[in-house]
Amino acid sequence: MSTIDEVTAAAYRVPTECPEGDGTLAWESTTMVVVTVSAAGVMGTGWTYAPAAAAAFVTEALAGTLKGADPDGIPAIFAALTRQVRNAGRPGVAGYAVSAVDVALWDLKARLIGVPLTxxxxxxxxxxxxxxxxxxxxxxxxxxxxxxxxxxxxxxxxxxxxxxxxxxxxxxxxxxxxxxxxxxxxxxxxxxxxxxxxxxxxxxxxxxxxxxxxxxxxxxxxxxxxxxxxxxxxxxxxxxxxxxxxxxxxxxxxxxxxxxxxxxxxxxxxxxxxxxxxxxxxxxxxxxxxxxxxxxxxxxxxxxxxxxxxxxxxxxxxxxxxxxxxxxxxxxxxxxxxxxxxxxxxxxxxxxxxxxxxxxxxxxx
The missing domain is CATH 3.20.20.120 (Enolase-like C-terminal domain)
Structure with a gap:
């Protein structure tokens, strides 16, 4: 059985082409947080659009829960992540981080068995x-x-x-x-x-x-x-x-x-x-x-x-x-x-x- 042995996260802030706004907010850049989860030499990738703090949250608060886990057991990992963020709150930065990790886990699982998610x-x-x-x-x-x-x-x-x-x-x-x-x-x-x-x-x-x-x-x-x-x-x-x-x-x-x-x-x-x-x-x-x-x-x-x-x-x-x-x-x-x-x-x-x-x-x- 392979286990998760590496977790990384990085934030990328991409400028907009021009100032953008909607009914209640304006912005001039968009930040994407990318998470990778690896096992047996295979890497899964997930991402979210969130403050850069979500990247730090992944490495500081979630990576310990992920390392050593069975990448086939996504429901168990998801439940463990949910428990881990109890005091941080599931919405907000913690929710963004868990979301990116979950996408990376599903991508990893599919890549380990060599099939598309579809x-x-x-x-x-x-x-x-x-x-x-x-x-x-x-x-x-x-x-x-x-x-x-x-x-x-x-x-x-x-x-x-x-x-x-x-x-x-x-x-x-x-x-x-x-x-x-x-x-x-x-x-x-x-x-x-x-x-x-x-x-x-x-x-x-x-x-x-x-x-x-x-x-x-x-x-x-x-x-x-x-x-x-x-x-x-x-x-x-x-x-x-x-x-x-x-x-x-x-x-x-x-x-x-x-x-x-x-x-x-x-x-x-x-x-x-x-x-x-x-x-x-x-x-x-x-x-x-x-x-x-x-x-x-x-x-x-x-x-x-x-x-x-x-x-x-x-x-x-x-x-x-x-x-x-x-x-x-x-x-x-x-x-x-x-x-x-x-x-x-x-x-x-x-x-x-x-x-x-x-x-x-x-x-x-």
């Missing part, structure tokens, strides 16, 4: 539907048009999402202007989604939703904070547009309550935050028990294999920041042309390999 889990579909996601509130009209044109008219992606709720909902007129601009740019045949990142109050979100009807917006994500279940329910009851859950941490009780409240139309799951692939399957099972579809949040290439293994999938978010980083720093990144992406079926694990030399110039921890 073979290890089984596939529900060969191709995964996706949507282009970006349209930041900091973009001027030209940048917005350029990005949407590239996705819809050059790459053939038939679903796109832009950010609204600018400055905590203080500029609704500009939000509505940008929604109308997006519709004119993509035409009537493409689906238009929006994401307020919790920037509105509930009644404000209802008013904005009413104004967006004429632009045929069919997905209104996090119109209010995803912690505000009563607000989500109000928006859902008052609007015909779908309301997504938005992003959340890895507290299973949270998304169980959200399902029970029926405040959402579709649950977003983020494997880089909710406990990796193990957390994904747990959340997807809860959603399935409530007859809800799931949508992958960000980190598109990481999500492709697990999305392909999930019967109740709606789509994967092809988030601009993350797909740009993954395409630059990993061999094996997928092609989104046509609005569908294929997970690797011809390489072991998730099929991606970090380009260490290229990534080194961004390393911060």
């Amino acid at each position: 073979r290890l889990w089984g596939m529900a579909r060969e191709e995964v539907p996706l949507y282009g996601s970006g349209g930041f509130t900091t973009y001027d009209d030209a940048a917005t048009v350029g990005q949407l044109t590239h996705w819809v008219h050059e790459q053939g992606i038939g679903r796109v999402k832009i950010k609204i709720g600018e400055s905590y909902g203080s500029r609704p007129d500009r939000d509505l202007h940008r929604v109308a601009l997006a519709r004119r740019t993509i035409g009537q045949d493409a689906e238009l989604y929006v994401d307020a990142n919790g920037g509105y109050t509930a009644k404000q979100a209802v008013r904005v939703a009413e104004r967006m009807r004429e632009q045929d917006v069919t997905w209104f994500e996090e119109p209010v904070s995803s912690d505000d279940l009563a607000g989500l329910r109000l928006v859902r009851e008052r609007c015909d547009a779908d309301v997504a859950a938005g992003e959340y941490g890895c507290d299973p009780g949270y998304f169980t309550r959200m399902c029970q409240a029926r405040a959402v139309d579709c649950l977003q799951i983020d494997a880089t935050r909710c406990g990796g692939y193990s957390g994904w399957f747990a959340a997807a099972a809860v959603a399935d028990g409530h007859h809800l579809e799931v949508s992958a949040h960000c980190a598109p290439n990481l999500h492709l294999p697990v999305a392909a293994a999930t019967a109740g999938l709606r789509h994967v978010e092809w988030f601009h920041d993350h797909q740009r980083i993954e395409a630059e720093l990993f061999d094996g990144a997928a092609d989104p042309s046509g609005g569908l992406a294929r997970p690797h079926t011809d390489a072991p694990g998730h099929g991606l390999t970090l380009r260490t030399a290229e990534a080194s110039r961004y390393r911060v921890a």
Whole structure:
């Protein structure tokens, strides 16, 4: 029996092409934390998008639990990691760290037996539907048009999402202007989604939703904070547009309550935050028990294999920041042309390999 003999973690901070922002946050760089777990000369890789402190947390708090463990026993390791982070809290930095480790463990297990993850889990579909996601509130009209044109008219992606709720909902007129601009740019045949990142109050979100009807917006994500279940329910009851859950941490009780409240139309799951692939399957099972579809949040290439293994999938978010980083720093990144992406079926694990030399110039921890 092989055992885990090495654990590493590194953080890479990649500048954005220009300042980016959404309804409640602005940023000029994105940090990716990469974890490797090795056994019998084989290495598995996982990653998350999190503060650089998550890398230190892996090496200082989690590596001791991992070393000497059987890489086939992922459920036992996951339970041990969960116990280890009890006092640090499963959401936040600790949750990001556990998520990256879990992805690395599944990648390692598949590579040790020489199969792709899609073979290890089984596939529900060969191709995964996706949507282009970006349209930041900091973009001027030209940048917005350029990005949407590239996705819809050059790459053939038939679903796109832009950010609204600018400055905590203080500029609704500009939000509505940008929604109308997006519709004119993509035409009537493409689906238009929006994401307020919790920037509105509930009644404000209802008013904005009413104004967006004429632009045929069919997905209104996090119109209010995803912690505000009563607000989500109000928006859902008052609007015909779908309301997504938005992003959340890895507290299973949270998304169980959200399902029970029926405040959402579709649950977003983020494997880089909710406990990796193990957390994904747990959340997807809860959603399935409530007859809800799931949508992958960000980190598109990481999500492709697990999305392909999930019967109740709606789509994967092809988030601009993350797909740009993954395409630059990993061999094996997928092609989104046509609005569908294929997970690797011809390489072991998730099929991606970090380009260490290229990534080194961004390393911060």
